Amino acid sequence: GAGVSQSPSNKVTEKGKDVELRCDPISGHTALYWYRQSLGQGLEFLIYFQGNSAPDKSGLPSDRFSAERTGGSVSTLTIQRTQQEDSAVYLCASSRASGPGNTIYFGEGSWLTVV
Amino acid sequence: AQSVTQPDIHITVSEGASLELRCNYSYGATPYLFWYVQSPGQGLQLLLKYFSGDTLVQGIKGFEAEFKRSQSSFNLRKPSVHWSDAAEYFCAVGVTGGYNKLIFGAGTRLAVHP
16 A cells, blocks of 8 residues: 555453554655554654664563564564553554655554553 | 653634644754644644754645744644644654654644534
């Protein structure tokens, strides 16, 4: 498709389960970002990929969170042993390159609810 | 540390009225500034951005924003609001350092009365 695609769009999981969230960036975009949007909060940066490497993982909240990117394209955000405070919208974004002049395009997000 | 403040959590305006959404930033260097809009069930859409040059920038959907360095502000304006403008608006500062990392404000939710 033309935009950033995320799946699943909605996910309800039980506390303690692992979840995987997938992101397909815009074709040809080398930079990929994950953000988290909690209820009533702004967007919180999680991690940045340039190609398959992640130069900045500073926003990952705990070691239960991890992400990878393969083939310079698809990325997966994994949350292990989910907690209720992990409930949020997880937004993926991409840009053609990583410099500040490059517009960042966002997907529609994956709504995660931990019960 | 870099930060963005959007002082108004909720704003309600009447259709056809003018709109100004406030944004203040804290950043040591020359900022790259952005406004995004998020409609219900949709992703974030870029309205406009400021990198350098003219401090009044025009965006999509009739929006404009003015960068005021002395006030550390980047307020969003629209002369006449339409009902379809009801959404959440996010201001962001781009933190440079090799890549474009966005620091967002908490957002302002706009309601439009007919």
